[in-house]
Amino acid sequence: MENKNAERTLIIGAAGFVGGYLARHLKNDLHRKTFLTKLPNEKINIEGFSVYDLDILNQDQIRSILNTLHPDEIYHLAAQSSVSFSWNDPKLTAKVNITGCLNLLESVRSIPGYSPKIILIGSGEEYGRLPEGVSLVSEETPIKPCNPYAVTKAAQNMFGTLYAKSYGMHIVMVRAFNHIGKGQSTQFVAADFCRQIAEIMAGKRENVIYTGNLSAKRDFTDVRDVVRAYSLLARYGNDGETYNVGSGKSIEIKTLLQKIISQSGENIRIETDPNKLRPIDIPEIRADISKLKKDTGWQPNIPISQTLKEMLEYEISKIE
Numbered sequence: 001m002e003n004k005n006a007e008r009t010l011i012i013g014a015a016g017f018v019g020g021y022l023a024r025h026l027k028n029d030l031h032r033k034t035f036l037t038k039l040p041n042e043k044i045n046i047e048g049f050s051v052y053d054l055d056i057l058n059q060d061q062i063r064s065i066l067n068t069l070h071p072d073e074i075y076h077l078a079a080q081s082s083v084s085f086s087w088n089d090p091k092l093t094a095k096v097n098i099t100g101c102l103n104l105l106e107s108v109r110s111i112p113g114y115s116p117k118i119i120l121i122g123s124g125e126e127y128g129r130l131p132e133g134v135s136l137v138s139e140e141t142p143i144k145p146c147n148p149y150a151v152t153k154a155a156q157n158m159f160g161t162l163y164a165k166s167y168g169m170h171i172v173m174v175r176a177f178n179h180i181g182k183g184q185s186t187q188f189v190a191a192d193f194c195r196q197i198a199e200i201m202a203g204k205r206e207n208v209i210y211t212g213n214l215s216a217k218r219d220f221t222d223v224r225d226v227v228r229a230y231s232l233l234a235r236y237g238n239d240g241e242t243y244n245v246g247s248g249k250s251i252e253i254k255t256l257l258q259k260i261i262s263q264s265g266e267n268i269r270i271e272t273d274p275n276k277l278r279p280i281d282i283p284e285i286r287a288d289i290s291k292l293k294k295d296t297g298w299q300p301n302i303p304i305s306q307t308l309k310e311m312l313e314y315e316i317s318k319i320e
C-alpha cells in the first residue's frame, strides 16, 4: 500500500495528447508524485512514472487503483475526444465520456472519508451554436452543443456540478478551447496542416494542401499553457464551478494555415476536401477567460507562431 499522506496526483487517460504534457508539468515544475493510467493497448513513452492499466468503463478497476494510491488530486482526461468519430459512434462516445466519468465519481464516493480534488476536462465545443453576433463566451453563456461529443461533455459538466453541490465533492469543471502542440493527432486541424506541409517540404507530395472550412475562427492555446491552467485550477479553482481555458482571442483557420505555409517557405496551393467539412459549424468562438485569470492568476505565455513553428519542425523530423 502506498503512503497515503504524501501529496499525489493521478492522471486518468494519460496516454493521450494532453496527458504527457500534464504529467511532465506536475513532476518537473510542481514536484508532485504523479501516477498515470492508460488503456491496456496503449503505450506511454515518458520515463519516470508509475503507470496503471485502466479502462474507465470498469468501475472495479478504478476503485482498486484509488484504494491503492489514494491520490489527493485526480485529472480526468480519458475520453473519446474526436468530434468526427462522435458522429459515427455516438453511443460509444456517450459511454466513455458520460458513464466513464460517472464511474470515476461513484468510485470516489464509495470510499469512506475520501475527498480528492477532481478536475473534469470538458470542451469549448459545449457552447455550440451561438446567438447571432455573439462570439465571446463566458461560463454563463447558455450551452447549445451541436455534435454528439459536445453533448457528452456538457453532460459530464452537469454531473460534475451536481455531484459537487449534492455531495460536497471537490470537483472543478474545465471547458478547454482548442489546444495545440507537438505530437497532436492529425485529426486536429493545426497538426493536420503541419503534417501535410512537412510532406510537401520533403517532396513526398505535390504542392497542394487539402482543407475543411477555412473561414471558421477558433481560440487556440499552446498545450503547455493549457496544462498549467489545469494545475492552477486544481489548487485555486472553486468546487462545483466551471472555468473556460483558452487564449481569449480567435484566429481564422485560413490565417493559421498561412502562418504555417509562410514558415515552410514553400509555394503551396489550397484546395477544399469535402471529407473534412463538418456537418454543422460555428463561424467564430473565443473564450472569455476573466474568471480563470481572476481566480488563478493564469495567463497564456506561448505565442501561437512559436507553437506552430515547433509543430512543423516536429512533423518534418518524423518524415523518413
Ligand code: A2R
Pocket (backbone or CB within 6 Å): 013, 014, 015, 016, 017, 018, 019, 038, 039, 042, 054, 055, 056, 057, 076, 077, 078, 079, 080, 081, 082, 096, 100, 121, 122, 123, 176
Ligand atoms: O481513444 P484512445 O485509444 O486514443 O484512448 C484515449 C483514452 N480513452 C480511454 N481511457 C480509458 N478508458 C476508456 N474507455 C478510454 N477511451 C479512450 O483517453 C486517449 O488515450 C485518452 C484521451 O486522450 P486524447 O484523445 O488524446 O485527448 P486529449 O487531447 O489528451 O484531451 C484530453 C481531454 C479529453 O477529455 C478531451 O475530450 C478534452 O481534454 O479536450
